[in-house]
Structure formats: structure tokens, C-alpha cells
Amino acid sequence: MAVVAGKSSGNIIFKVLAYTLCILLAVISLFPFVIMIINSTRSTTQIQQHAVSLIPSTYFLSNMEVLxxxxxxxxxxxxxxxxxxxxxxxxxxxxxxxxxxxxxxxxxxxxxxxxxxxxxxxxxxxxxxxxxxxxxxxxxxxxxxxxxxxxxxxxxxxxxxxxxxxxxxxxxxxxxxxxxxxxxxxxxxxxxxxxxxxxxxxxxxxxxxxxxxxxxxxxxxxxxxxxxxxxxxxxxxxxxxxxxxxxxxxxxxxxxxxxxxxxxxxxxxxxxxxxxxxxxxxxx
Amino acid sequence: MKKVLSMLAAMSMLLAMTSCGPKDDANTDANTDANTDTNSASSEASKDDSGSGKKETLNIWAFTDEVPGMVKKYIELNPEFGEKYEIKETIIPTTDGAYQPALDQALIAGGDDAPDLYAAEAAFILKYSQGEASQYAAPYEDLGIDVANAISAAEIAQYTVDIGTNPDGKVVGLGYQATGGAFIYRRSIANDVFGTDDPSVIKDKIGPGWDKFFNAAEELKAKGYGIVSGDGDMWHAVENSSTSGWVVDDQLVIDDKRAEFMDFSKKLMDNDYHNNTEDWNDAWFADMKGEGAKGIFGYFGPAWLINYTMADNCGGKTVGEGTYGDWAVCEPTVGFFWGGTWILANKDSDQKEAVGDIIEWITLDTSETGLQYMWANGTYNPDSPTKDCVASGVVMAKSDGKVDFLGGQNMFDVFVPANEYANGKNLTPYDEKINSLWRDQVRQYSSGQKTKEQAIADFKSNVSDNLAIEAK
Amino acid sequence: MKTKLKGVSYAKWGYIFSIPFIVIFLLFSLYPTIYTTILGFTDCKGLNNTDWHFLDDPFANFKTILDNNSFKTSLKNTVLIWVLNFTPQITMALLLAAIFTSHRNEIKGKGFFKVVFYMPNIITAASVAILFNALFAYPVGPMNDIVVSVGEFLHKINILDEPTKPYNFLVYKVPAQLIVAFIQFLTWYGNTMIVLISGILGISPDIYEAAEIDGSNGWQTFWKITVPNLKTVLLYTLITSLVGGLNMYDIPKLFNEGGPDNATLTTSVFIYNQAFSGNYLYNRAAAASMILFVIIAVLSAILFWIMRDRDEARFEKEKKMARREAKKKEAANKWQ
Structure with a gap:
């Protein structure tokens, strides 16, 4: 199965578009998981103030205790x-x-x-x-x-x-x-x-x-x-x-x-x- | 076509025999299954506490761990009771609407797995005490409780009795809380705007009557404050101060006081008197900490709102932290009540006496070892000593409602009289659904997407579509 | 005559292999289904109603439902939200499937991407609903933070006269519908993509090799080889998405209870509300279920019909070949 076409410009455009799309979708798809993990380290009050944050906090253990x-x-x-x-x-x-x-x-x-x-x-x-x-x-x-x-x-x-x-x-x-x-x-x-x-x-x-x-x-x-x-x-x-x-x-x-x-x-x-x-x- | 119909008819007869057939069948079925279950369960149990003899199982159904926790506490205080009985708790939250279908099925099916004691909250208690499911509730007197005398001796708040009384006039459910409401406000804002934080002055600023309330809102606005967090805060006060409920004689009725709420909501919105939050949403909690868009003066709520919601969300645990200690309660603009849990027993329970003992301890015992005394004085759970209003006036009279959260105010001074305003006459079994349809349309109107007439018409049509209840 | 007999000799295995499905179906599916169907013709409502009867007008419930404004709205919503989510979903899934199975343009880390794209499907609807509710919270929430700061910026550079106020996404109909459609898209595009990929991988590489030797480019290969050979799996995707989409329940129910103003009320939520929220109108719920079922069945039949010819022809051909083989084998056995 040899690659027939060479590295044409079409291929490069294809790759750029494909990677952009993939990375964008990957970010959106991972987003809920990131929020879930980060929020599990935050306190209830912190979450109520800002439901979404990218900075983990230190309440993981106390959340575990509550749980x-x-x-x-x-x-x-x-x-x-x-x-x-x-x-x-x-x-x-x-x-x-x-x-x-x-x-x-x-x-x-x-x-x-x-x-x-x-x-x-x-x-x-x-x-x-x-x-x-x-x-x-x-x-x-x-x-x-x-x-x-x-x-x-x-x-x-x-x-x-x-x-x-x-x-x-x-x-x-x-x-x-x-x-x-x-x-x-x-x-x-x-x-x-x-x-x-x-x-x-x-x-x-x-x-x-x-x-x-x-x-x-x-x-x-x-x-x-x-x-x-x-x-x-x-x-x-x-x-x-x-x-x-x-x-x-x-x-x-x-x-x-x-x-x-x-x-x-x-x-x-x-x-x-x-x-x-x-x-x-x-x-x- | 004829053929199909006759076949359907035949099938339905078959179904009727199997499904809705004589109760005894279902019972014996369930019994045999249940027996095998309990046998295995008790054999496990006897392994645990060897030689204590066979225990009877009490099935407790609830939507939070609060009531099962009380039963455990009762067993802890009465070890001899614990030797005879073990409890099996079933907790199904009301979210996702799973509690009622599951409870209904369990009550219908009967047998050993059926609930012996179950809890219902204000939103749906009427279904179990007076509505369709009241057929399963045992009158307290059948549990060996001298209800009439006990109620008057304990001075139980009348509205909780009214709500728990079945169509035959017998008491089948009582609550342990009293949920009469007050206005809970920020002292610092009161000082800033009205020059004092004295409850006896503030109560005259915000009421009685909604005209005074909106005057106060205007004064607060001038200083950059909102009077309430969202229109939902006002709704709880309006809802339970109305004269009639949503449904009268199987027809939808919009009580004048409830209809007025549309104007209130619009007024709050147009004049920017609130932060436009929805109750139980993050922004609503944020206002308890004073971290919303603008400072919020107060909330309408019963004692449980203070202890279970506001205290946990005020951003602190001692005076000076967050808004802790910056609150006070005064009489509300209109009298109302909000929420509460009622306890019922299954009329088919085999353990009526035991269930009766527990229920009496929870709802009618006024002694210092009774549940209500501990509940009111913060000794029920030493780890988190919260105080709450309870149903018995006798207990309230000898309890101390001083709370640091309210800057040392004795909240019972306000809440005990507040319970007199509460009445159970305007509840219906459909409140949960109708309220959500109503508030949806009110929001459509206040956000300017609909005219008032359109919103009311849509509300009526939605109620009829969903519940087959037509407007008068 | 003879061939027929021989063809039949294996037929009993068709029945035997179907037994588990049929037994379980009869036990756990048939009874509830018949029960529902029958209820639609009765006056059975209310809790534990043991005394219900067939209506004099057997279709009374159906008429009531068809007259019901909320039901009509719910049908419109369901179709609208399904179209809004399915169009981008199938496009994206096809595109990704093509990218990931492309023989000539190897994407680095495609294993990673494939795994990640399916992940949103793993989370429970309840969690997703909680999360999106938090995202679009009003008046303070992540989305509104963005709205406000963008507004502020536009105000500063004099494009807007005054800074924007927070926007209550959940009170306005169109945003609410778009959000629900987006959640549906997000949770299902990976699933569809995986189904399509597994379908493409099922296509024999020989065909692709032949195409490459013929000098067709990626675009041609995709439309001339991949899509036609994917037809059976595509039909599966279309049908299940249609059925799943028209039965859409979790997200609309959990995200905003069908609100605001019934904008995200789907037919399944409507049916659930009829049966369980308040008045136990089992008969009306059953009638609505039957109507929904008929709608789905008709639409599916149309899809089957559209996609039918080649699928079926191919199937028939294989069947014939199998018979011929069987004949040969039978003959071979005889001579042995």
C-alpha cells in the first residue's frame, strides 16, 4: 500500500484543517472531565462562587470526608x-x-x-x-x-x-x-x-x-x-x-x-x- | 377491527387478573419472595450479633437520611428497643422524581418489604395524607398513640395537624418541625439604610403588606442594595399566604394573592430591586455571602433555612467571618410557611406498636429526651449543633433559640408567633408541578417576553395539558 | 424441490439461535408493551387504579392528546432539537471517520483523538446537565463572565454604547434549545464516529487497494467506495439516531425540566409528565406513547425504503450464494 500522491499542498491544507478540528474537539470533549476533576478538589463555597475554574484547590480530602x-x-x-x-x-x-x-x-x-x-x-x-x-x-x-x-x-x-x-x-x-x-x-x-x-x-x-x-x-x-x-x-x-x-x-x-x-x-x-x-x- | 378489539379485551382481562387482581394474591406472592429475602438477611444479621435472637425488621423510607437518622438515634437511646428490632432504611432522593413512584409501588405491593414508616415533605404530603395514597396511611390512634390528647398536651402547631389529617378526620401524619416563616435580613445593611437593625423597627419597614415592602425596596435601592435575591424568595411568602390553593373542586384557581405575584415579579425586575437569581442556584447562595452583584437585604424563610442553608453558605463559621452574625429575623411582610417533613405509618405494617413508639418519640414527645427538644436546642447531633423550630409549643417554650448566626438573637421569639400564620388549607397534591409551571410563565412575563394575559393563558393551558385540570 | 429441502435443513438453527432473545423479549418487553398499548384505550388513571374500563370511544385518549397544545409543541421541539443536533453530528462523525481511516494522510495521535472524542458519552446525563447548568448560570457564571467582559471590551473601544448586562440564557427559548442540541451533539458525535469507523474498518482493504491502483484521490475514494460500502452501518446510525433523538429524554428533563416556556419539552418528557408528575394520567401517557411510536415507525420505514435497494439486493445476492454453497456442500457430502 504505497502512498501514491506526494506531499502536495492539498495534503498540507488537509492536515492543518484536520489537526485544528481534532484539537478543538478534543478540548471541548475533555472539558467536562477537567472541570469534574478540578471541582472535586474545591470547596462548596468556591464552586458556588465560580462554578468553573482551571485552578485546583486543596479541599480534595475534606470532600472525600464529606462523601x-x-x-x-x-x-x-x-x-x-x-x-x-x-x-x-x-x-x-x-x-x-x-x-x-x-x-x-x-x-x-x-x-x-x-x-x-x-x-x-x-x-x-x-x-x-x-x-x-x-x-x-x-x-x-x-x-x-x-x-x-x-x-x-x-x-x-x-x-x-x-x-x-x-x-x-x-x-x-x-x-x-x-x-x-x-x-x-x-x-x-x-x-x-x-x-x-x-x-x-x-x-x-x-x-x-x-x-x-x-x-x-x-x-x-x-x-x-x-x-x-x-x-x-x-x-x-x-x-x-x-x-x-x-x-x-x-x-x-x-x-x-x-x-x-x-x-x-x-x-x-x-x-x-x-x-x-x-x-x-x-x-x- | 372487531377482532383486534376483542383480542385486546381478552388480553386486558388476562392482565387485570394478573396485575390489578385481588390483593391477596399479590401479597402472598410478595410474602414468599420477601420471606426468602428476610431469612437470608436475618441469618446474616444473627452472624453479626450472635445469639441476640431473631430481630424484627422495620422498613424506613425517606428522601434524605434525616428521618432514618432519627430512628437510629431512638435505638441508640433505647437499647432494649434495638434488641428487638433492626431497621432497614431506603433513601431515595426527590430529585429525578424517583421517590414517589418507588414509594407508591412499594405501598401498593405490600408484603414484608413494604415500608413500615415513611416520610413525606410539604410538596407532596397531601397525596399521602389526604390524596390518592392516603388509603395506605395508618391513623396514629391505631399505632397505640392517644393522638388527640397528646396533640393538645404538646401544643402541636395546628397547621401540621391539619395537613396530616385524612379525609375521615383521623391524624395519619405529623411533622417534627414548625416551618412558619420570617424575614431574615442583614444587620449591616439595615443600619446603613434604616439607621437601626432592631427587628421591631425593621418589621414595620418591610410590612405588613407588600406596599410597605416595595417602599423599603425603593429606600434600599437608593443606597445600592437589593431587597431580595430573586423573585423566588418572595414567591414562598406569597404562595403560602394565599387564601385558596391551586385546585378547588378539581378546577384550577388562581388566587388573587398569587396572581398579584406576577406584578411583584415584574416590579422587582423593572426597578432592579433584586439580583434576579433563582432559588437554589449558585447566585442565590452567593447573595447569602454578600457576594452578588449588589448587596442583598434579606430572605424570606423558616428556621431551617437559617440553619441548614444560610449558615452553611454565609462564607464563615464564627462571628466576623463572611456574613456570619450579621443577620437578624423579624416578622415577615405576610405570614407564611415553607416546607417541612411529615411522618406516616403503613396501615398494613406488622410492627404497629414499634412504629408507634418511634413516631410518638419524634412527633409528640415533649420531654428533654424527646426528639423535638434535642432538635430545637442543638443537642440532637453534638457534632453539628443546629437549632430549629419544632412543632410542639411546649417544647418551644422551654427551648432557647439564641443563635450566634443571628448575632445572638433568640429566633424563637419571632418564629413561634410566625407559626400561627401558617395554615395547611391552601396546599394541594399538585403543587410541585403547578408551581413550576406558574413560575416559568411568571418569568416569561417579567423578562418581557410575553404579555400578562398571554402568560396567564399559557399557564392555564399548560396545567390542563399536563394534569387534565381545567381552569374555572 | 430438492434444493428447497436442502436450504431448509439449516433453517432450524435460525430459530435456535433466536431463542434467547425471544424468551427474554417475551418475558420482559412484551408484557410492558402490551400493557401500555391497552392502557391507551382505557380510563386508567390515578394511583393503583384497579377499576378501569375500556372507553366507549376507543380513541378518545388519542384525540385528547392530538388536541393537546403541549403535545404539539413537544413534537415540534423534538424534531427541531433532533435536526439541530443530528446534522452537525453526522457531518462531523463522517468527516472524522474519513480522516481517521484515510490511508494516505496518517494523522499523528489519532488513537488519542478517537479515544477522547468518545469520552463525553461516558458521563451520565445528570452530570452533564449539572455542568451545563453551572456554565450558563445567571447572573454570574462562566458564560456570563465572558459575555460581560466582551461587552466591557467592546464598550471601551466604543463599539457598544454601554457595557452588556449578563444574559439569562435559560429564560429565552432559542438559547435553551441550542444548548440542549449542543449537549446532545457533544455527547453523541463520538459514539456515531466510532460506529462509522468500525463500519469502515469492516470494508475489505482490497477494494481500497484497487481504487488506489486506479488512481482515485481521497475525495473520490470516500464518496465512491467508503460511503456506498458503509450503507448498512449508515442505515443503523440513521435509524438509531432517529429513534434515540425522537425519544430524547434525559438532557431536556434534567437540564431545565423542559423549560423555559416548554421550549425544550420533548415528547418523551411530555409522556413522563403525563404519567408521573402529579395526576397519573396513565391512559393519556400510553396514548401519547403509541402516537410517538407510530411517528417513529413511519419515519424509520421511510428511511429503510430510501436506503433499501442496494442493501437488500446485496443481501439477497449473498443469500443466493450461501444457498449455492450449501447445495455444493450437500452434494459433496453425498458423494463422500
């Missing part, structure tokens, strides 16, 4: 969140790929209606179905149970849709056929041939799924009423809910602690986004 003093147990919240988010991420990604595989690799009579159904589910406004969802969960006795948040993630229409769209051009039927000729069973073909080929798509969706699950507040808040089962976002929203004496420094610290694990997971998975695991190689 821990308020029946805020970040470690417990962290583990609860981690269990829920990682389980539902695995469920979402694995089963959605499987469903998409069923839609792409096989020709069955109800395939089209099934896909239409998935698309319909995708479009249903979520605010009101939550009433029925809550009632159902209550009835089968899954309140205060992580399963109520994990199991539904097996049926994730958006992810199925993405996997299907990605799979159509990226999964060559020839390979499946040759595997069949080699005598591999369908389940093995899926797990050992199709799944690895979907890696970049799965990594992308895994991040999205993890972030969504980690940040979700409304359902966990009404389903997990037991304090021992609270997730990090619930704990932070409780800090915010204490209307008489809002501790802004502690809130920002809480927000930062909430986002930190996601950042770590994200950086771990991001190599797939950066490298993109050359699909072409498999396709060869």
Missing part, C-alpha cells in the same frame, strides 16, 4: 455496579451477536417478521413501558435482585440491529460453508468462526453497553431499594438530593469516582477501537 460520611460506600457501590454492568454487557454482546447471526447466516421463514419485530421493539418509547416493566418485576419477585437488571439485557434490539448491519458485509458465507464442509457443528461455527470475526463490532458495542448500564439510574433506583444493593449512580444522586445542604465539592468528587471505572474499562477496550482488528485479514 464517606454520608453513608456513601463507594467500594460497595462500585462492586454492585460492576457486577450489574459487566454481566449485562456480556449478555448483551454475546446474545445480540447470536441473534444477529441467526438473522444473517440462516434462511428461515420467520426471519423477516422477526427482524421487523426487533425494529419495532427498538422504537417503543421507554418512559411508559417502565410502569409495566416495574409491575412485572415486582410480581416475579425480582426487586432488589440484580437479575432484574441483567436478564433483560439479553434482548437488546439496538445491538442486534448493529450486529446485523455489520455482519451483512463483513461475514462471508463462504467461510461458514467451508467450515461446514470440514464438519464443524453450527454452535461451534458460531463460537469459533463467526464470533472472532465480529470482534471490532463487539468491542464497540461492549463499550456502549457497559456505559449505558453503568450510568443508568431510573430503573436501578426504583428496583434496587435495598441500600446494600445500591449502585454508584444511585449513591451520587442521593448526595445531590439532600436539598438543605448541597455539598457541591463532594458531588463532583462522587461524579468523578463514578466515571473513573468506566474510563478504565473504556481505555482497556479502546485498543479495539484504535486498531480496529483488521477484518480484512480474516477475509483474505
Amino acid at each position: 464517606l460520611g454520608k453513608s456513601f460506600d463507594p467500594l460497595k457501590g462500585f462492586f454492585n455496579s460492576l457486577i450489574i454492568s459487566s454481566s449485562s454487557t456480556i449478555c448483551t454482546v454475546y446474545f445480540s451477536t447470536m441473534t444477529a447471526y441467526a438473522l444473517v447466516a440462516y434462511d428461515w421463514r420467520l426471519r423477516k417478521p422477526f427482524f421487523t419485530l426487533i425494529m419495532c421493539v427498538l422504537m417503543i418509547p421507554a418512559q411508559v413501558t417502565s410502569i409495566g416493566f416495574y409491575q412485572f418485576v415486582y410480581k416475579i419477585g425480582l426487586t432488589n435482585n440484580f437479575l432484574a437488571l441483567i436478564l433483560p439485557s439479553i434482548a437488546a434490539p439496538t445491538v442486534v440491529f448493529f450486529m446485523r448491519q455489520y455482519m451483512i458485509p463483513a461475514l462471508p458465507m463462504e467461510i461458514l460453508q467451508s467450515a461446514r464442509i470440514d464438519g464443524a457443528g453450527e454452535i461451534r461455527i458460531f463460537n469459533q468462526i463467526a464470533l472472532p470475526m465480529m470482534k471490532p463490532a463487539m468491542a464497540t458495542q461492549a463499550i456502549f453497553a457497559f456505559v449505558t448500564s453503568w450510568n443508568s439510574l431510573f430503573l436501578p433506583q426504583i428496583l434496587l431499594i435495598d441500600t446494600d444493593k445500591h449502585t454508584l449512580p444511585i449513591m451520587v444522586s442521593q448526595l445531590n438530593g439532600d436539598i438543605y445542604r448541597t455539598e457541591f465539592g463532594a458531588i463532583y468528587l462522587g461524579l468523578f469516582l463514578t466515571v473513573l471505572p468506566v474510563l478504565v474499562i473504556y481505555f482497556l477496550l479502546s485498543k479495539h477501537i484504535i486498531a480496529g482488528v483488521a477484518l480484512g485479514g480474516v477475509k483474505g
